[in-house]
Amino acid sequence: MRSDAIKIDHFDQFIARQEFSKWRDQLLKQALYNIRPERHGDLPRWQAALDRLPALTTDRKSYDVSKISIGAATEISSALKIQLKASLMELHPWRKGPYQLFGLHIDSEWRSDWKWDRLAKHLPDITGHNVLDVGCGNGYHCWRMLGFGANYVLGIDPSIKFLIQHHAINRYARETQFDFLPLASEHLPEDLAYFDTVFSMGVIYHRRTPQNHLAELRNAMVAKGTLVLETLIVDEAPNGLLVPASRYAQMNNVWFIPTVSKLIEELAKADFINIRCVDINETSMSEQRSTSWMTFHSLENFLNPNDPTKTLEGYPRPKRAIVIANKS
Numbered sequence: 001m002r003s004d005a006i007k008i009d010h011f012d013q014f015i016a017r018q019e020f021s022k023w024r025d026q027l028l029k030q031a032l033y034n035i036r037p038e039r040h041g042d043l044p045r046w047q048a049a050l051d052r053l054p055a056l057t058t059d060r061k062s063y064d065v066s067k068i069s070i071g072a073a074t075e076i077s078s079a080l081k082i083q084l085k086a087s088l089m090e091l092h093p094w095r096k097g098p099y100q101l102f103g104l105h106i107d108s109e110w111r112s113d114w115k116w117d118r119l120a121k122h123l124p125d126i127t128g129h130n131v132l133d134v135g136c137g138n139g140y141h142c143w144r145m146l147g148f149g150a151n152y153v154l155g156i157d158p159s160i161k162f163l164i165q166h167h168a169i170n171r172y173a174r175e176t177q178f179d180f181l182p183l184a185s186e187h188l189p190e191d192l193a194y195f196d197t198v199f200s201m202g203v204i205y206h207r208r209t210p211q212n213h214l215a216e217l218r219n220a221m222v223a224k225g226t227l228v229l230e231t232l233i234v235d236e237a238p239n240g241l242l243v244p245a246s247r248y249a250q251m252n253n254v255w256f257i258p259t260v261s262k263l264i265e266e267l268a269k270a271d272f273i274n275i276r277c278v279d280i281n282e283t284s285m286s287e288q289r290s291t292s293w294m295t296f297h298s299l300e301n302f303l304n305p306n307d308p309t310k311t312l313e314g315y316p317r318p319k320r321a322i323v324i325a326n327k328s
């Protein structure tokens with residue numbers, strides 16, 4: 001396998017940013033370590049799929065619509081559309097979206113736009129903000145943040161498949177105000193204090209130590225900055241925390257699920273202020289489902305068929321909350 005299987009030029013734009021020069025070497029070293037080829041057997045195939053994407057350019061981009069839309073159907077021939085679809089399908093499963101590339105609809109497992117819609121009506125103005133999206137998946141919400149007026153968005157996610165999917169989209173968007181680094185929140189510098197708004201959506205329950213995660217988010221923010229935290233929650237649990245014995249909805253990396261009041265308590269302990277829960281929503285089988293772009297099992301397979309109010313493991317089915325707070 002080639003040691004340059006992930007091309008370093010993916011990070012050129014980030015490397016050129018003066019505002020991160022103090023931490024650049026540290027972040028880049030960690031990013032390259034996270035994507036070392038020996039850790040990802042499929043990397044050459046994904047890189048080849050990226051290389052096979054048809055060469056197309058467009059000025060038509062909309063980030064402020066449900067289906068992030070890049071290019072128009074009239075800008076691509078049917079032969080190239082087949083090639084585009086085949087290359088993107090090599091990057092299956094598409095979990096976050098939807099996207100529309102030159103009229104091709106990528107119908108992802110999650111209707112990520114529904115989460116954005118629930119959130120956007122409560123989101124303080126982010127016009128001109130520098131924004132960090134921790135655990136950004138393939139970057140769907142980062143595009144929406146740009147569409148909402150953010151000046152610059154850094155998305156971080158340790159999943160290399162998501163990094164590759166981002167590059168497939170950005171091949172056509174050629175966006176200069178959005179960088180994606182394959183990092184976990186633990187890899188952020190402690191003295192960053194740069195971002196006006198920080199999002200952590202669907203991440204905290206994957207961390208064994210939630211207070212550490214909150215500290216990482218806090219450290220990334222300017223004073224008085226805004227935190228948007230989205231997480232699985234339960235209505236009630238002993239001491240405010242459901243601790244799954246093993247899996248939760250078939251996920252083997254959910255360490256705890258808080259009640260909303262426990263979550264608010266933890267945020268206050270981490271020195272956040274103005275803490276408010278703005279949305280609670282039970283995930284429906286229309287929001288998370290198998291599609292032709294994500295053919296594996298999805299929510300309906302993770303619920304008890306005889307009692308869909310429960311997961312297969314007997315826990316309450318997934319419900320999620322969005323909490324907004326400020327750094328003190």
Ligand SMILES: C[S@@+](CC[C@H](N)C(=O)[O-])C[C@H]1O[C@@H](n2cnc3c(N)ncnc32)[C@H](O)[C@@H]1O
Binds near residue numbers: 096112157200
């Ligand atoms: C449930 S997905 C949520 C994706 C997206 N934020 C959303 O709301 O649709 C959780 C994401 O967090 C990422 N993740 C897991 N642990 C992380 C960590 N320690 N730091 C940053 N991201 C992490 C995973 O790779 C995954 O993409």
